[in-house]
Amino acid sequence: MMVCVLHTWETEMDYLLQQLLNGVTIGAVYASLGLALVLIYRTTNIANFAQGEMATFSAFLTWQLTQWGVPIVLSILIVIVISAIIGAVVYAILVRPVQYKDEMTIIIVTLGLFLAFNSTTGAIWGYMQKTSPTPFPDVVWMMGNVRVSAELVSFILVLVAISFGLFLLFQKTRLGNALRAAASNAQSAQLVGIPYTKMMILGWGMAAGLGAVSGALVSSRLSLDPNMMADVIIYGFASAVIGGMSSYVGVVVGGLIVGVSKSMTIAFLPALGADLQIMVPLVLIVAVLIVKPEGLFGKTVAARV
């Protein structure tokens, strides 16, 4: 479909700004899942490929609760808690036995989890799309000719609150220090008295709870279906890798970069079409990793003997 664009400088600028804001909104979605990925990576050193599917499952749980008449905000809060418990149980039963195996084994297990959560969601709720209620007000403000939605503002507030909360938890509290220590060196953590397995269970639980938030954001933007996270997880990983995999600020910045670059691609390189858009974050990842292998906000540690 051809889009008719009036070629005056002002409308061009408005269009650019609008695409920028759209990009920020989807970037916030990617960052929300990216935060969960970073959280689990920082606490357990595992890249959890099932994070997106777990979030989808959470989004369907929320939908189910609202169908039963529970108000949407309350549903989301309940599901965050349920998801955290599911995440903890999944770690304790399925991931813990292979925690000390090689990375390939862990990757296979999380891919298995991906399929398990995806098909469980489909089996319970079916593959028909569902419209999900949104917790955010349906308000749009006009700034000149640019539309700023309450959804966008809410996304950003949620994201800032989560990353600030995580920053405080990990940098300023005794528990956060213990979580970081457990991820840094499992054996030494036990030698200072940190209950290692509990920390891992906590990490998976918190990440799954965060995933539920991400699921709520995605389903409020799009319609619910079991595969709705398929590309979000890829863009989420892209955000995390660009940000440096271990930085909460980094993944938010990474998410915004990926989101904006994606919306700009849609706007200015329509020839790529819907299928080839995904190349953009991949090219970005490669570019960032070539220039700064540790990611934009990652830290290099020189190990000396």
Add this chain to the structure above:
Amino acid sequence: MKVLDVKNLEAGYGRIKVLHGISLSVDEGAVSVLLGANGAGKTTTLRAISGLVKSKGNILLDGKEMSGMRADVIARSGVAHAAEGRGTFTDLTVEENLRVGAFRRTDKKEIALDMEQMYELFPRLLERRHQKAGNLSGGEQQMLAVGRALMLRPRVLLLDEPSLGLAPVIVNGLFATLSRINKELGTTMLIVEQNANLALEIATYAYVLESGKISLEGPAQEIAAHDGVRAAYLGD
């Protein structure tokens, strides 16, 4: 009074048995040293005591049985273990390493005082307090490992080869500090060392471990004067 009392300790890895029933103890405020060649089972002894390796036998801390408990429970009971290869938290800063060392404690004021004391004992750590532990030199990492272990306010401090890989000058300084820690803080220690000369100087009692068995034990001065020990471990 015995702080640590180990009886008939047997341990190994899979089918390979390393320790064949060893007994040793450390008195309150004393320093015991465990000498032995490579592969004699020194490190395994410490790992068994701190719960990193499964073992049979009795491990009594202040008379309480620790055998069979999880490593983190043993640590919270008061056994600090500065492991071989140091095992600092490389992506935490020096200060965070020390703070995490005090994980089992909740006395915030005392923890802050102890941190100051660590910086006084190891001034190099003060200079580097905001650097990641992974960026420290080998000697600094060893200081940090000892400092972190002390932050636990241990009933007994297990030190595995504190001199390993360090320049002689740094080793001398480290042992002087260890001796000071023992005298001023009264910290009970069990030290595993290849550098027998230095270890025997600060120790009160010594054990010689050979192929997983204690072959000789006695007051440190007597062991230092023992002909066989002099030939085997003191380079005479």
